[in-house]
Amino acid sequence: MTDRTVYAAGGVLWRVADGRLRIALVHRTKYRDVTLPKGKIEPGEMLAETAVREVHEETGIRASLGVPLGVSHYHLPNGREKIVHYWAMRAKDRAIRESSFVPNKEIAAVEWIGPKQALARLSYPVDQEILESFLTLFDDGVRATFPIVALRHGKAVARGDWDRADYLRPLHPKGRDQSQAIVGAMRAFGVKKIVSSTATRCVQTVTPLSRAIGEKIVESELLSQDAWDDQLADVRPIVGKRVASGKPAVICTHRPVLPSVLDELALATGTIRTSAISEAADLSPGSFSVVHISADNPGSGIAAIETHAPAV
16 A cells, blocks of 8 residues: 555445345535445555445445455546445345434435436446446346355464474464454454364464454364364365355464365355465465355355455
């Protein structure tokens, strides 16, 4: 990221009402325009967290992130470049009922309208392009999805600086910072279940998330590096259970185990294993790949994959 670039995030907030697709647009007071809900990143945030926060602030609706829809690039009047990342975001009935939105000095109104009207109403071509990307996916059957997150543990204390059993090796201070930094993004993707290797560095990586969402960590030796070294690692039952559950989950493990996790996600969803699968497993410490799966038909293949890294 550069000082000359403004980073932001938002979403295509959607719902199906009376069998018809509806899109949420916001009417901005100051600019007298109509846009998709979005806003600038705040210090310490990951972009996924920004998207959820800004959509909630502008519409009053809390929604988790679905598939990524792309990135828009344009220049502001002051010459700075603005880059905005977008996700599909399904507005559930309960979230709509609980919306706290009232017209304010920033947003004059939130309007739910059909896709054709939305395309015509949007003020900017870049927003229209993002909405068109969503509509293409929607027409192709990529609608409600759930994520399985493959997470590599945060930076650990170096092997040379540790004289006890390797599975007890803890996080380095940078790794502890990473474990805190990913919490907002994990919540943005709606993670509800936490599965981890039994190694201390993995458990410590997901402990802040566990505390934040009030969910216990399910530890499995099958995800450990010791099991992998002994050729005993077996991620298939773990991945299969998570896909079958249809619920957002994170699986925290080690660099050599990650390719097996991604391969099993491909197998469990009927996805052809391509370079994208391999690339999603090539993670730096504290980074994670989000695998989006159809909630209606998990065997229809992976809907999308995206990778994120904490900026610490």
